[in-house]
Amino acid sequence: MDHVQEKDLERNLTWTESGQSVLKPNIRHLYLFGLWPLCESRLFNLYTFYGFILGLWNLTECLLTIYFAWGDMDEVTLVMMSSVSNLNGLIQMMFFVYDRRLYNSLARHVAALLSVQSDVCDRHPPLAAIFRSSQRRAFRLSLALLLFMFSQCFVWFPMPRIVYPEQRLLPFAQHAWDNNTNFYGLSYFAQCAAGLWMTQMSFGIDCLLASIMILLAAQLDILARRILALKNDGYNETFEYSKKRPGARFSDTMYSDLCLCVESHQKILSFVPHLQITMNPVAMTSFGCSVLIICLGLFQSTFSEDFSVVFKCASFLPIPCSRLYLYCWAANNVTEQAEAVSAAAYNCSWMDASERFKRAMRILVSRAQKPLVLMAGYLYPINREAFLTLVNASYSYYALLSQMNKR
Template sequence: MTEVFRHSTFISQEIIRLSIIGFYPNNIKWKFLTYLWMVIIYLITAAQMWTVTALTIHSVDLTVISEIFLFSMTQISFINKLISFHMKLKNAAKLERMLSRNVFTQVSLTELAVMKQQFKKCQRVLNIFIVLCFGVVLFYAVFPAIDQGQPGQKNYPFPGEFPFNPDDYYMWVYCGQILTVASSAWTNSAIDCLFQKHVTMATVFFQILCGRFRNVMDKLDENNEEILRRIKKCVIYYNATIEYVSMIQNTFSYGILIQFLCSVIIICLTVFQLSLVVDYNSTKFVLMIIYLLCMMFQVSLYCWYGHILMEKSNEITAACYAINWNDLDLVNQKLLITIMERAKRPVELNALGVFKLNLSTMVTILRTSYSYFAVLQQIYKK
């Protein structure tokens, strides 16, 4: 007995979040306003980066420069990811259409239960990430008001070089900086969550495929024609899943590459700020802790879900071998051998061929960040 399951419901939250700001290709009402908001996001992000990086011209203080580069790397990563996703909007629509194929929507009750269980696990993990993003925005909004500086001095979420006196427009500048962080967190987390959910669905497809291979001879002892029909259906499912993963790779790989390169510097500078610059009793220290957790969690999501996808695709060979293949005719045995040979090469996601999305890459990022931190620490002490 089979059921029809709409996989697009799993990514509906991310579609809504990206549609509101014009970064998803669907026919929604008030499209002009969404495009206007999209342009505003680009403008305020570029303006905020300009005001912050302009400080490097007049500053020789390593602590100030590290704080500037910390914010700059975050925004560079965000803008590149945003532009990359914007250029691949048609691919995002193709991914959604792929999920509506009959090969994916027709599932058994057992497979449906497996899917719902994995989707719930993924959503719980992503909820933690969303809470961390919200915490970063919240603390960026409140720490300048709590951590008072010198008497009469007005604090801002970020340092900046303005062509005017920002104290004359304090509330406008303050709200503008918070709006930059909020829009970045909203869009960035939505793109991240959309990617993780697509990868989770691909992982579940491989898990379902393994179960179908193991059950290819279920209630069929000598009917080789029916077994051949089942194996061919598995091959169609396998090819559709590989095509789906390839589209995920094509849509998100450039943004992931920039994210990983910037994350190395961001984690390094955040640890530097925590260990040597920020006062332990300040609100900013709590902010930097949450920010560090958020960045490490973000990188971990990419590497962890990419690693699980690779492992599940690697189980196809064992699933084929688990069949009583010696009871099959020669045609079915040759077909199984062909599938097993193809499955020897696991399906892997990578960042434009530079980084593979697995746990080894996660360790490499953390190790490189620590190496940079050690060098920066020595420079600071001298």
């Protein structure tokens, strides 16, 4: 029975199902760029293959350019910056396509996660407001970051034709082997298309995972408020419970409500492994590539004598920084809200409660005190300290490149 249920969770989402999902903007954005199929279609598979070929074409061009320009640090580092960015998208695309069932299952588990406390939220407007706020935050954050990423197209793509109209230059990798004479128009289009596809897909996956972490943190926040409201003199005004109940009856009610909170906590925690399995390789890839991009972008912004290159790199630098911060901020919020559940349990009116209430509360506190830390690649904890560590690593690599350039 469990096997059949898991198979049902892993089946492809339909267009209608995606419209009912809280992750609708993220899922349909990935559908637009050929990554998340919402229908059984060979044309869509060809569309996905087209995006993969574009990324592979761009990576081949960049490797050839690096080979022919080896020794010219300015040219090599500039090409490496764009190639690492597109390589990040290509790798994440491969992870997604390799096991799309994992992402379909994750989307359905998110729906199940949000239904855990939906009845409570329906009865209590303040809790419903927390849930709605998390949805708005996830949507606005995804939209803002994806639009900012898209805005780079208007900086990088037309720049060679604006600054050097008399020269046949390409946006990213120059064909030193033929001086950009063969298939110039096709190469220009392929580089622009690959840059758009790979960056939108990789950032789309990152925003999807960040949105899920925001929703998870909101569920933990709602749970902490429910537990904190377990008062000996009745629930506070937020929950509008009567204060005139008999002691024994209220004790039973208080214990029953705690049991519901424990059950909700267990269901929320059972969701985390699904998120962790999906996020591990993607987050690790984003971390490694972002560190390299920041390092190379800093180098180009500092030492390049071409103003157009400096402008492009300086405008692009906030993107890898925001990607790192997006993961670390969202995962850190999950950790903090998980700790808040333990604090809420300690601060509720457990001292005057019944013995069975205290026993159940001890179980909840013991489990909630276990740190809920999301990982990248099963090796690297994702939190605010990790953000500072990664930025410091980027600066260290930048300093190394600077020393090499001065020799």
